[in-house]
Amino acid sequence: GAVVSQHPSWVICKSGTSVKIECRSLDFQATTMFWYRQFPKQSLMLMATSNEGSKATYEQGVEKDKFLINHASLTLSTLTVTSAHPEDSSFYICSAIPRVNTEAFFGQGTRLTVV
């Protein structure tokens, strides 16, 4: 099946710094990618939808100035957590759909810890 890769798998950063997470579709082009956040023992929460070449669409309650999303190419989307705080510590997951009428493929996730 199609492969979606996230980098890094885990990151620890200091409070107040920014962290960038990459999501790549390795063997297909994805016009749309999704970013999720997941806290322990909870379900995935959709943060935003990233469309190549256009601004991301954020879900209600997600701060677009804090979670910057860039989808510069058909194979790469990035999520930047700006001025990170301990409450931003979470598991971030991206997904992409290769084409219409098919399933979404998910990255392995990125564990962010803000200290």
Added chain:
Amino acid sequence: LAKTTQPISMDSYEGQEVNITCSHNNIATNDYITWYQQFPSQGPRFIIQGYKTKVTNEVASLFIPADRKSSTLSLPRVSLSDTAVYYCLVGLMSTGFQKLVFGTGTRLLVSP
């Protein structure tokens, strides 16, 4: 997007068949039903997808009644490695943009 309802958790033993039912009363005509599996600290993994009746692949079967207001994921002869969270999603997959919204999921625990 149709909201889904699943049992929060289920317990089973190795070798048994496990059936997880998902309710989606407001499913739209063009919505597909998709099930994902998630292990701790990993991204969800696609299991199976269907629109109506029955779909079977090498790992599971999906049963969808005629009214499509529910669906049942069937895992034959589960093993310890099937311990995971299972998510049922419904949505429009037949055209372009598809926003995938996850429900609570079902936490399956398989014991020896």
